[in-house]
Amino acid sequence: xxxxxxxxxxxxxxxxxxxxxGMAMRAAGHGLPVCFVQFIKGSWHYGELEAVKRFDGLxxxxxxxxxxxxxxxxxxxxxxxxxxxxxxxxxxxxxxxxHTVVLDEFTYLLHxxxxxxxxxxxxxxxxxxxxxxxxxGRYAPEALIGAADLVTEMRMIKHPLKSGVRAQRGxxx
Amino acid sequence: xxxxxxxxxxxxxxxxxxxxxGMAMRAAGHGLPVCFVQFIKGSWHYGELEAVKRFDGLxxxxxxxxxxxxxxxxxxxxxxxxxxxxxxxxxxxxxxxxHTVVLDEFTYLLHxxxxxxxxxxxxxxxxxxxxxxxxxGRYAPEALIGAADLVTEMRMIKHPLKSGVRAQRGxxx
Numbered sequence: 001x002x003x004x005x006x007x008x009x010x011x012x013x014x015x016x017x018x019x020x021x022g023m024a025m026r027a028a029g030h031g032l033p034v035c036f037v038q039f040i041k042g043s044w045h046y047g048e049l050e051a052v053k054r055f056d057g058l059x060x061x062x063x064x065x066x067x068x069x070x071x072x073x074x075x076x077x078x079x080x081x082x083x084x085x086x087x088x089x090x091x092x093x094x095x096x097x098x099h100t101v102v103l104d105e106f107t108y109l110l111h112x113x114x115x116x117x118x119x120x121x122x123x124x125x126x127x128x129x130x131x132x133x134x135x136x137g138r139y140a141p142e143a144l145i146g147a148a149d150l151v152t153e154m155r156m157i158k159h160p161l162k163s164g165v166r167a168q169r170g171x172x173x
Numbered sequence: 174x175x176x177x178x179x180x181x182x183x184x185x186x187x188x189x190x191x192x193x194x195g196m197a198m199r200a201a202g203h204g205l206p207v208c209f210v211q212f213i214k215g216s217w218h219y220g221e222l223e224a225v226k227r228f229d230g231l232x233x234x235x236x237x238x239x240x241x242x243x244x245x246x247x248x249x250x251x252x253x254x255x256x257x258x259x260x261x262x263x264x265x266x267x268x269x270x271x272h273t274v275v276l277d278e279f280t281y282l283l284h285x286x287x288x289x290x291x292x293x294x295x296x297x298x299x300x301x302x303x304x305x306x307x308x309x310g311r312y313a314p315e316a317l318i319g320a321a322d323l324v325t326e327m328r329m330i331k332h333p334l335k336s337g338v339r340a341q342r343g344x345x346x
Contacts, residue, residue: 013325015192021198023191026194026221027344030343047200051198148331153330158321170273
């Protein structure tokens with residue numbers, strides 16, 4: 001049995017986006033194209049961007065929205081941008097061009113109510129059965145976990161930023 | 174405050190080696206060299222190997238041992254190979270040539286008693302203070318977690334191999 005998986009990396013620990021990045025590069029290593037849709041602006045920096053360039057266009061990176069913050073003063077505008085971003089992701093999934101579509105930090109849009117969970121899950125359930133989709137971000141809703149094939153929770157056991165070490169080039173970004 | 178971090182990805186979930194791979198490629202994206210020492214043979218396949226080749230020698234991959242199994246009939250030979258692999262890793266750490274040294278699946282050697290934990294931690298404590306080290310694998314001993322700066326536990330919430338889907342190219346390998 002071989003099928004497109006819905007993979008979720010959630011939890012408050014490090015490594016969710018990094019694991020998705022590793023998966024993207026592994027697929028690209030096979031020559032398989034990947035679409036990486038970033039729902040929160042600013043999670044990728046120079047290191048990731050340069051790394052992706054090494055894969056000769058096999059990894060398409062798309063940055064969506066204006067950096068959803070869940071603290072926005074303008075919830076309507078947030079919801080509009082969230083729907084726009086989701087529509088774009090749906091097109092990537094439906095295009096059939098990609099082995100894997102990564103929806104990076106997508107869970108926040110569900111968690112903060114910028115998108116309704118059920119229609120998103122219905123779309124994912126109807127997708128091409130070969131299509132792998134990877135979703136990252138904290139607070140994955142229970143219904144998403146229920147719908148997923150593979151779910152890993154990254155739990156923060158210890159974090160150096162709590163003990164005064166600042167983010168460092170090549171490590172945090 | 175800037176310092177070399179000891180980073181641990183542990184737990185029974187997916188994404189430990191993949192997150193380390195993502196970190197290696199992110200550092201290499203910055204032009205920073207990485208040494209990836211693999212303590213369990215066979216965890217890397219074609220996808221990872223091809224991906225790493227895209228970084229023009231910035232990521233050195235070294236496969237150690239004969240695939241420690243913790244079921245070996247010959248514990249003395251295992252312990253000898255484990256020490257040999259550890260010595261190699263120590264040289265990589267001491268060489269000063271790498272921004273990050275990844276000890277992939279290293280925890281098993283500690284967990285299964287092929288190496289003593291304390292001397293390993295003493296070596297890591299004495300390393301160059303700028304040197305980042307990433308250790309992956311299940312069953313990270315408490316003392317290693319105590320010594321680390323950043324620890325994430327990958328918890329398996331759901332796994333498709335349990336529901337009969339086999340490992341797939343570009344996803345599992």
